[in-house]
Amino acid sequence: MSGNYVLEMENIDKSFNRVPVLKQASLCLEEGEIHALLGENGAGKSTLMNILGGIFPADKGTIKVNGKQVEMIDPRTSQQLGISFIHQELNVVADLKVYENMFLGRERRNRLGLLKVEEMCRKTSEVLAGLGVEIDPKAYVRQLDASYKQLIEIAKALLQDSKIIIMDEPTTALTEHEVHRLFTLMKNLKAANVSIIYISHKLKEIQEICDRYTVLRDGKIVGSGRVADQNVTAITKMMVGKSVSEERFVHNHAAGRKMLHVTGLTSAGRFRDINFTLHAGEILGFTGLAGDGRTELFESIFGFNKTSSGSIEVEGRSVPINHPKQALQAGIGFVPKDRKENAIIKDLSVYHNMSISALSHFERMGFLQPNQEKSRFHHFKEALNIKVHDPKVTIDKLSGGNQQKVVLAKWLEVDTPILVFDNPTQGIDIGAKREIYQLIVQLAEQGKAIIILSSEVPEILKVCHTIHVMYQGEITAKLKRDQANEDEIMKYATGSKREVEHIG
Amino acid sequence: MASPAIKQESTQPPDKNRHLSWLWSEYSVIIAFVVIFVLASLLNPRFLDVNNQLNILMQVSIIGIVALGMTIVMLSGGIDLSVGSVLALVGVVSILSLNATGSILLAILTAFSVGAFAGLLNGLMVAKGRIASFIATLGMMAGARSIALYIADGGSISGEVTSFTAIANSELWIIDYPIIIFLVMTSLVYVLMQKTRFGRYVYAIGSNEKAALLSTIRVDRVKIGVYSLAGLLVSVAAIIETSRLNSISSSSSGQAYELDAIAAVIIGGTRMTGGRGKVLGTFFGVLILGILNNMMNLMNVSPHLQGFVKGLIIIVAVVFQKRE
Known part of the structure; x- marks a missing residue:
């Protein structure tokens, strides 16, 4: 069994904002297998796959493809090594045609540099026919259903002769019928010696289609083996931990x-x-x-x-x-998800982020009172254990957990019932998570x-x-x-x- | 909880170097101003003459007031290309009102309402119509100029109430009124942007519009306010422009003012995408442009080449700001 690996990722470490996300994570992939990568949200699956896809580098660890050590500098390097990444959120360009999406970035051109449209269309039809679907290569992607967009992504991977395909929860947008078609396709790929890393939460699917599994929890590998040797309960227990x-x-x-x-x-x-x-x-x-x-x-x-x-x-x-x-x-108060996009205003200081939703509390005769903002913030700083040396800095200088606490302070200041x-607790470390849970429970106890x-x-x-x-x-x-x-x-x-x- | 604590330590400026870079990022435009000022006074002794200094201020006051409004718009993440055309339209309509009523007060009120209304339309297009500000104000730019031309039949209109000229041509001690108006406007806008709720909201929207909305800011209303205010400031500039020569040209007045105003805002360090920048930065940006023009005139540089120098300065300014 060993020595036959197309991919070996060993002892991968990765931290974001000094919060460790992956600790000594390893993953081996045999030729022509479907390998389930399991774990709860936030366990580090996506991070591990993003490292493999060259989206960002690992802090530590080695990656070997076909036994040779490689450096994943950027997505292009990863693609050249025959790795295709089919993301959960589909990366198709809606305003381009099907064949244009398939050949995006590696268009075929003749000697004059002009596009060989007909050849690309023919090739597109061929690959799609292999998947058992008929889509006009010249149709706009915008007009297609979500499931077809997914197929286009898979077709794109096939077109590039990928030897390793990463599928991140591919079935969430598919109907049952389409899932079956996808599985047949995956089996065909397997027979053609393509290896697939399959990320999914649906354990039933894993049992049906996957050969081996690797389970991640809190950034660490907690188990791996043959799917046939394990029952669902045992795998679930591994994912969840005690x-x-x-x-x-x-x-x-x-x-x-x-x-x-x-x-x-x-x-x-x-x-x-x-x-x-x-x-x-x-x-x-x-x-x-x-x-x-x-x-x-x-x-x-x-x-x-x-x-x-x-x-x-x-x-x-x-x-x-x-x-x-x-x-x-x-x-009603609302602390949104995706802190960076929805909650923090990164050019405003920590003080100003705290007060932004309740500025009337800090106004006198129409003018803002910076001293009141300061003293109010220091109240929250104590109450929520916000670690910030100088609250005059912009909020993006803080770690994720402290940013989130400032956002919570903002809503506590508004004081909605x-x-x-x-x-x-998205993207924050365990210590801060605990504090936030405790705060939430405390708020409920206050009514x-x-x-x-x-x-x-x-x-x-x-x-x-x-x-x-x-x-x-x-x-x-x-x-x-x-x-x-x-x-x-x-x-x-x-x-x-x-x-x-x-x-x- | 050790890791965030460590991170905090590292954000402190521990050495002199970081201190200098902070100074540079916060006050680069003032440093640039001082450098250019010193350079100008070394190159030409006449530059430091009090009359020349006042002359520079006088010349920049109109663009300066327009640039204040532009700063607010750009801080909110937008842009206003219509300022020059709206200035011409405001000038034409207020002179008509002046000649018809003979009342300076009514002329000024007319100016304010026309400018604010044009701004309101811009704001409605951007906030409610969800049209990109570049497009919406480009439309307003063409439309306002066209209406000004139509009303004035393509030519200039002169005021028939001579005391109207007193607004731009009087002095307090030795300082011309337009300079005073410019300085007063600068302080008012400064206070508005730094000390009031409105200003805070504008920064928030320019920095992250979605987060601002989810922080329960009435983003639409603030945006409408921003463009209306910019229009109002254009009215102030239009009154000075008209009063200075007691006439306004529907075709050439306000021509390319939007470019000068945007240049001043950019040189002043305001980020094109909004959320970051200072009113004081724009003030010095305006002065830098004024000194450059003045120097080139004193040194007899061909007026045709002056645009080249201005363009160069804008690009250099932005390159330096990118560094941080």
């Missing part, structure tokens, strides 16, 4: 009065018929896989997106929310009504009283904390099981 269920931050609560009541909320293409109730002092979790619509749902409740129908009641009063400001006035946290959105099930289990699972825009389960476990939640999140049970 530490999860040990530590629960939240205690039993006496549910307070009804704070937020959502009925029949629908937005075409995003989510359908959402109903739930949130009480004071309650922590409500929403979880699911990518594309489940939970972020879109709460962006709508917060007035960032438009909803087409349904109603939102805050403390028994129906409120129209078309702008985040109206949500704030109704009493309802707080929504979307992925509140705030809290919603947490997270794709990390253990996180949800740690802090929530009630857990809602979403699948493709619908709530598929409402579980009390005591009834919920990771397996159960996964079944609802992947759509393999569903119930509509109303609680509360």
